[in-house]
Amino acid sequence: MLDTIKGLAKKTDSKILMVVLDGIGGLPLELGGDTELATAHTPNLDALAPLAQLGQVELVGAGITPGSGPGHLSLFGYDPIKFVVGRGALSAVGIGVKLGYGDVAVRGNFATLGAGRIVEDRRAGRPSDEKNAEIVGKLKAAIPEIDGVQVEIYTESEHRFVVVFRNPGAPLGANLSDVDPQATGVQPLTAEAHDEASKKTAELVNAFVAQAEAALSAEPQVNGVLFRGYSDVPHFPSFDDIYQLRAACIASYPMYKGLASLVGMDVLEVEGHEDALSGKVEALKANWDKYDFFYFHVKKTDSTGEDGDFAEKVHKIELFDELLPELLALKPDVIAIVGDHSTPSKLMSHSWHPVPLLIASQYARKDAAVRYTEEEAAKGTLGLRKGTDLMPLLMANALKLQKYGA
Amino acid sequence: MLDTIKGLAKKTDSKILMVVLDGIGGLPLELGGDTELATAHTPNLDALAPLAQLGQVELVGAGITPGSGPGHLSLFGYDPIKFVVGRGALSAVGIGVKLGYGDVAVRGNFATLGAGRIVEDRRAGRPSDEKNAEIVGKLKAAIPEIDGVQVEIYTESEHRFVVVFRNPGAPLGANLSDVDPQATGVQPLTAEAHDEASKKTAELVNAFVAQAEAALSAEPQVNGVLFRGYSDVPHFPSFDDIYQLRAACIASYPMYKGLASLVGMDVLEVEGHEDALSGKVEALKANWDKYDFFYFHVKKTDSTGEDGDFAEKVHKIELFDELLPELLALKPDVIAIVGDHSTPSKLMSHSWHPVPLLIASQYARKDAAVRYTEEEAAKGTLGLRKGTDLMPLLMANALKLQKYGA
Numbered sequence: 001m002l003d004t005i006k007g008l009a010k011k012t013d014s015k016i017l018m019v020v021l022d023g024i025g026g027l028p029l030e031l032g033g034d035t036e037l038a039t040a041h042t043p044n045l046d047a048l049a050p051l052a053q054l055g056q057v058e059l060v061g062a063g064i065t066p067g068s069g070p071g072h073l074s075l076f077g078y079d080p081i082k083f084v085v086g087r088g089a090l091s092a093v094g095i096g097v098k099l100g101y102g103d104v105a106v107r108g109n110f111a112t113l114g115a116g117r118i119v120e121d122r123r124a125g126r127p128s129d130e131k132n133a134e135i136v137g138k139l140k141a142a143i144p145e146i147d148g149v150q151v152e153i154y155t156e157s158e159h160r161f162v163v164v165f166r167n168p169g170a171p172l173g174a175n176l177s178d179v180d181p182q183a184t185g186v187q188p189l190t191a192e193a194h195d196e197a198s199k200k201t202a203e204l205v206n207a208f209v210a211q212a213e214a215a216l217s218a219e220p221q222v223n224g225v226l227f228r229g230y231s232d233v234p235h236f237p238s239f240d241d242i243y244q245l246r247a248a249c250i251a252s253y254p255m256y257k258g259l260a261s262l263v264g265m266d267v268l269e270v271e272g273h274e275d276a277l278s279g280k281v282e283a284l285k286a287n288w289d290k291y292d293f294f295y296f297h298v299k300k301t302d303s304t305g306e307d308g309d310f311a312e313k314v315h316k317i318e319l320f321d322e323l324l325p326e327l328l329a330l331k332p333d334v335i336a337i338v339g340d341h342s343t344p345s346k347l348m349s350h351s352w353h354p355v356p357l358l359i360a361s362q363y364a365r366k367d368a369a370v371r372y373t374e375e376e377a378a379k380g381t382l383g384l385r386k387g388t389d390l391m392p393l394l395m396a397n398a399l400k401l402q403k404y405g406a
Numbered sequence: 407m408l409d410t411i412k413g414l415a416k417k418t419d420s421k422i423l424m425v426v427l428d429g430i431g432g433l434p435l436e437l438g439g440d441t442e443l444a445t446a447h448t449p450n451l452d453a454l455a456p457l458a459q460l461g462q463v464e465l466v467g468a469g470i471t472p473g474s475g476p477g478h479l480s481l482f483g484y485d486p487i488k489f490v491v492g493r494g495a496l497s498a499v500g501i502g503v504k505l506g507y508g509d510v511a512v513r514g515n516f517a518t519l520g521a522g523r524i525v526e527d528r529r530a531g532r533p534s535d536e537k538n539a540e541i542v543g544k545l546k547a548a549i550p551e552i553d554g555v556q557v558e559i560y561t562e563s564e565h566r567f568v569v570v571f572r573n574p575g576a577p578l579g580a581n582l583s584d585v586d587p588q589a590t591g592v593q594p595l596t597a598e599a600h601d602e603a604s605k606k607t608a609e610l611v612n613a614f615v616a617q618a619e620a621a622l623s624a625e626p627q628v629n630g631v632l633f634r635g636y637s638d639v640p641h642f643p644s645f646d647d648i649y650q651l652r653a654a655c656i657a658s659y660p661m662y663k664g665l666a667s668l669v670g671m672d673v674l675e676v677e678g679h680e681d682a683l684s685g686k687v688e689a690l691k692a693n694w695d696k697y698d699f700f701y702f703h704v705k706k707t708d709s710t711g712e713d714g715d716f717a718e719k720v721h722k723i724e725l726f727d728e729l730l731p732e733l734l735a736l737k738p739d740v741i742a743i744v745g746d747h748s749t750p751s752k753l754m755s756h757s758w759h760p761v762p763l764l765i766a767s768q769y770a771r772k773d774a775a776v777r778y779t780e781e782e783a784a785k786g787t788l789g790l791r792k793g794t795d796l797m798p799l800l801m802a803n804a805l806k807l808q809k810y811g812a
Contacts, residue, residue, distance in 0.1 A: 063411075064411075065808075066810055067810060070810055080810070378774070
């Protein structure tokens with residue numbers, strides 16, 4: 001389907017604003033009651049909904065609870081069953097590292113090794129983040145590259161770190177065995193490639209282990225490294241390539257910025273702490289003329305759901321509603337309001353329930369849905385859809401897709 | 407998708423009850439009128455529906471009228487376009503024969519052969535079931551095995567019988583030509599294999615024909631056999647393997663028991679005749695602690711539709727409604743009420759219309775549907791779905807699926 005859309009996409013001046021309210025879908029606390037969205041006082045959403053089209057979106061498939069990665073990839077038009085971003089890559093992306101096709105990201109643990117390289121503690125006594133950064137500094141100095149391949153080392157937290165191997169021109173494979181023996185009292189394992197494309201990666205990993213132990217030999221506790229979970233990066237045809245869109249990401253948390261950069265969006269600077277809603281609006285205004293697609297991410301609707309705080313999730317929805325007029329004042333040709341998954345306070349976790357979708361443009365049919373809530377969205381003319389339907393619908397409403405066939 | 411679900415399934419203590427009201431979907435007798443479900447007095451379903459989620463299910467595809475086999479396979483999560491159980495296998499399953507991967511089931515007709523093996527009557531004068539059984543007894547004694555392959559012979563009815571070849575360890579193919587010439591005045595044909603895997607089967611079939619004619623040479627009328635329709639059995643990954651469910655079937659008709667056993671369910675004993683509803687409820691209660699998934703089949707909603715008896719179908723729906731409280735008293739974590747296809751009395755046959763679906767669990771959103779009827783179900787938040795969506799939705803509502811991706 002991406003190929004079909006790519007063949008139809010055309011460049012125009014119209015602008016699309018995709019607002020992702022993270023984890024927006026909810027549940028009533030008691031059967032038959034109101035969800036967080038239905039409970040919230042949202043006069044601005046309520047004014048938008050009657051003239052918009054509504055529907056429901058399933059990001060991965062029936063009954064499947066999406067992680068944030070697959071949920072977002074689906075919204076961006078990439079089938080999340082086909083485009084799989086592994087845990088190592090998500091760890092790297094989650095701390096803001098940009099990854100490209102052919103790079104390999106690896107999750108590492110610092111460990112304590114005793115005499116004869118015996119693993120004594122697989123977490124090196126859980127060092128502080130500061131100690132972790134100090135060790136990472138030493139490793140960076142000692143291992144800038146291996147055999148011509150670029151080596152990047154990043155602190156994650158406590159005993160966890162991430163290594164990225166980049167070998168432009170010769171993509172690295174990620175199909176190899178772990179170094180972490182997942183036990184103490186034994187030596188670290190030697191990584192072994194499971195396919196031809198990963199032979200070079202296994203050599204890099206084993207060389208890294210040896211060089212790191214040498215560089216850390218004077219450390220009493222943080223003197224070894226264990227690797228578990230290697231990820232290569234699938235080849236994402238870029239937003240520009242598929243949709244002919246100059247696309248910008250407005251988000252404040254690293255993982256979302258990383259996912260957006262994977263598909264070729266520019267990641268805009270956002271001022272402020274945590275969700276930084278006003279900073280995001282400022283970034284949107286300041287860059288409005290420079291792009292024709294904006295991905296605008298709101299995080300706290302998810303965090304409050306994960307906390308199981310129904311009232312606070314309601315409040316975060318109301319905060320978003322308050323700034324909606326500023327977004328609409330920019331007069332986007334198409335605005336979508338959607339989520340990457342549901343996060344009902346009742347479940348205190350992501351869930352499988354579809355998310356409500358609102359699309360407003362000049363080309364909307366009237367529908368029976370009068371509010372942006374789960375119950376109303378189910379009455380909308382957009383129906384129940386896959387997440388990957390969203391981008392084509394937005395492109396169409398922006399008059400950016402040519403006719404298919406004569 | 408089965409692979410994705412398999413990768414996410416986890417074992418928990420929660421219990422799922424899937425009630426299949428065979429052929430439940432209906433039509434109004436006059437346009438604009440009420441269906442059988444809408445006509446029925448169903449206070450217990452009416453109490454359940456407002457707190458449940460509703461939707462519509464298409465078992466095979468738009469406009470496609472499902473047979474009972476494909477309808478059930480779809481409900482169990484197996485794409486009925488991919489997992490095809492041929493007519494021979496369904497005939498065998500329909501008389502209660504258990505089939506496994508690599509077995510071949512063949513539909514046979516008894517025939518009358520004249521001088522020179524000329525087919526005089528392709529149905530051997532339509533013998534009685536008793537005569538059929540007598541002939542089958544002779545064949546069983548004469549042909550217990552061929553060339554080390556196990557041969558089983560079963561009476562179906564009148565001139566029809568079924569042969570099953572089982573060759574454990576070396577699966578048999580079923581791609582071969584018929585023995586039945588579909589004409590009189592000619593000899594039976596010689597079966598010829600269309601692929602390598604079916605060469606052995608063709609040898610078995612031709613040997614069976616010769617040995618049967620020898621064994622029946624003293625019979626004046628039932629002295630030949632014709633074969634038409636060979637089925638191997640697709641490899642069904644089992645319920646336990648995919649869903650990690652200990653699953654039980656509660657049904658009274660052989661075909662449904664056979665289908666359930668194909669996918670690895672335990673088939674429970676049910677006391678009573680025909681639909682045996684009270685026997686089924688007893689079986690459910692007696693085994694409630696031993697399984698975490700129950701398939702509970704109700705047949706008469708279909709039979710009355712096939713008879714074109716609108717009032718009687720309404721009555722059978724009301725009978726089910728009366729026993730619903732006994733099912734709910736067991737407190738299943740998830741209960742689904744659904745059909746394997748529609749059987750409108752107006753059509754006196756299966757039909758293509760979607761079936762209404764109800765799912766009740768603690769994780770239901772409120773929806774606009776207030777009764778379990780075709781019209782109300784179309785208002786539900788579950789939307790219009792494929793049958794294969796059902797199992798993932800039930801697994802999700804039972805909290806038996808992990809998150810997909812991070």
